Amino acid sequence: MSREQRLSEIITDHQGREGPLLPILHDVQEEFGCVDEEAERAIALALNLSRADVHGVVSFYHDFHTKADSRPVVQICRAESCKARGVEALMEGAVKAAGERVKLADVYCLGLCSSGPNARVGDKLHARLDGAALNKLIENA
């Protein structure tokens, strides 16, 4: 299936729902790793919005990106409870372990706040990390 076909399939999947834009953007981001200009145009056309409207929404939310990044992503929680459990001291090692190969992203709370430092890779969560465990997680990402 071509890119355009898949895109229009995603749009049709949600078009009949109330407030279809976010569900569409989620699926597009998931499928293509980003919501680029071309996708914004197609979505805008289908939902009878301007591209500026769609772009405004894409740029508002941290989950949507306008450019794809092929690197694996490790999200590290940097919020208060994980700070209280020492995540900041692990960051230097994490950055080193990630190098150019892995993208480190900050996230503010994964809901595992009694057991940090915590990280997320894909849909898998990791708790009670120390420096060694976090670096290993990054290396295996």
Add this chain to the structure above:
Amino acid sequence: MTIIRISDDALARACGADEVAAAFAKAGATVERTSSWGMQWLEPLVEVDGKGFGPATVDDVAAILDGTSDKGIGVIAQHPFIASQQRLTFARAGKSRPLSLEDYEQHDGWVGLKRARQIGSEQIIAELLHSGLRGRGGAGFPAAIKWKTVAGAVADQKYIVCNADEGDSGTFADRMMMEGDPFALIEGMAIAGEAVGATKGYIYIRSEYPDAIDKLRKAVNLCAHIIAPFECEIRAGAGAYVCGEETSLLNSLEGKRGEVRAKPPLPALQGLFGKPTVVNNVLTLCAVHHILAEGGAEHYQSLGIDRSKGTMPIQLAGNIKYGGLYETAFGITLNELVYDIGGGTASGRPVKGVQVGGPLGAYIHPDQFEVPFDYEAYTGLDALIGHAGITVFDDTADMGAMARFAMEFCAVESCGKCTPCRIGSTRGVELIDRIRAGGRVLEGVELAPQMHNMPKKGRSQEDEIKLLEDLCETMKFGSLCALGGFTPYPVMSALKNWPEDFRGK
């Protein structure tokens, strides 16, 4: 054959519960995946005939099965952490399989909804009012008043929206509820629908909670026939903290930028797609099925103190030895929560302070730990209960850095609608940096002779602190919502209680 019960809660899984469960299955045991008891330092907690073993690893499997494990904690239900709680909202925690309709019914499921359908709208709202239930999402607004407003509005369509955006650090009760007892939330929404005349509900779950999203999608399908004609749909957030604010959440559901709306109009009258809408937190809706059961409202209002009625699922987090979910009546003190129940810090060092109520909540000094858990008592301290997350810090914490983070977080998450929040937060970060660097010296063009109106010297540390206080006042009174309006609480409380963390170094 031995039945092994292990939670499939996200925290248990993040600590290796899936691997432990697989190892038990491989050893020939029957494994049931249940909700979590909430004793998070013991996860993965393995339950065999009511007795607990934890935290379990794959290496413990053989010993647990042949009865020689040294990780036993005795009968789980009698463990002091559990036995001393008063669980109403979390009554089923640890006891049922999250997606089993059979388990749900066995543990009083749908009783509230059945009764609600018999007694009708007016009586439902009267009982909710009697219970004294206040919104658990942060603001503590009486739930019955909101429902009554929506019930009284005339419209062709009304909505029930569940706020499951739980963005506050230190909170996880919504997540545990959704993952462990999803039908309870759906039942609460259906009751709300019955009360106000709404047939459609949305649950807006933050995208950081993939397990909860998955569980609720399944749960909604499983019980569709029970809640019909009420319908429920799950929507995922997209990583914006501010979308926990109710009007921002409604914009997000509508497919717009998550910008906060000015009130009025109240969402109760013009909410989702302009229609009358109940927006309630997960815990608010999950308290409802207990309240609507026979005698539930009376029981609920008999608990708690003053105007804070009933129980609160408190979340013990951060640097704490025994962290987890602790549901109890209002009125408990931080001394009890942090020391008696929580066992002090996980690091074993002295407690420096706690933050209650997430990133917008004040940092509270141990000198104030006798304050009772009560909405008004906390307001009196310039603090807030919020969603009842308690984050503990030990004496190595740098409160100046935490104050800076509060401003930084506000800058990252601001919706951008109003200036004090959008710009003030960035200026706040810079100011705190300058305070910590000892003040501000004149530089560059400021030193040129043409700049007659410049002050002749830079600003001292004291001057900068005054400026920070001034900025906080501006944010507090000039912001549209609590993101900009409450960020001053953590900043000012840190400055007041630990001034040395700003001035030293």
